[in-house]
Amino acid sequence: MLYHPGFEALREVARQGSFIKAARALGISGPAVSKQIKSLEPRLNLVLLHRTTRAVTLTEAGQRLTEILNRSGGEVESLLEQLSLGQERPFGRLKMNVPMSFGEMFLHRPIADYAASYPDVIIDVDFDDKRVHLVEEGYDLVVRIGVLEDSGLYARRVGDCPIYLCATPAFAERHNMPQSPDDLSVLPAIIYSNNPAGLTLNYRDAAGITGSASLRPQFYANSAGMMLEACLRGVGIALLPSFCCEDHLASGDLIRLLPDVETSPDRGIYAIYPDRRFLPLKVRAFIDILEDSLRMTRRQ
16 A cells, blocks of 8 residues: 555655646656645545645645655555544634624634643644635635635535624614615615625515615724624614624614515525535534534524
């Protein structure tokens, strides 16, 4: 098992940073390099490379294997045995990125539960709403809320997150309650700045008719928590994710505007990862804990 042409191909791709340069160094074609590594991965039951249109990146397993390939056969066999155990017991580093406000409200507990359950995994978590390049920046997993983009990555929907158009009762009384989406364009609005389409409300009414309405920006923020606070202070109307406004709607601090109108398309909570082939157990186990935690939260 120790000799496989994929080992040399992997080492050269790691050294050169691309299939084309590795192929040139090995004197074979680029597709041949890719084929050798792809044939090695199922034999090891590991993903060694993440491939995107922008880059070729070593996975954690690929990085560790590349570092040891020049050593003795016994060390390579030992590492392969350890990596294979990672499919039975989570270990290694789990680097993830989660939305700031949602993470602060709901992900502290499942992340801490995961860390306590799997002490062989090193947790590296960023709470940040910025867009990240999952593969290029070395993330194993990102959690995102919204509409899933066709990015070539893989995702599992772990929950729902409807978006509500909200304002304070005093704001609605002062500006008159809007009767249709067309009335929104004259009202000051709090806009999520990370959304390129933030100045437009796409909606579906009770009859199933879809449309769009323009919003007039008064306040920009890249945090749902900041948007909520501005809305509570009467700065303007806001499209708020359900997780941060449901308690305030229940208490009457906020009211839903146009309650028969739903934002379109539906928003979900997604766990996004680079590759579903031989998905590392450390990632799969966290997604399971996250989904269970969100399910319990909805029941409360």
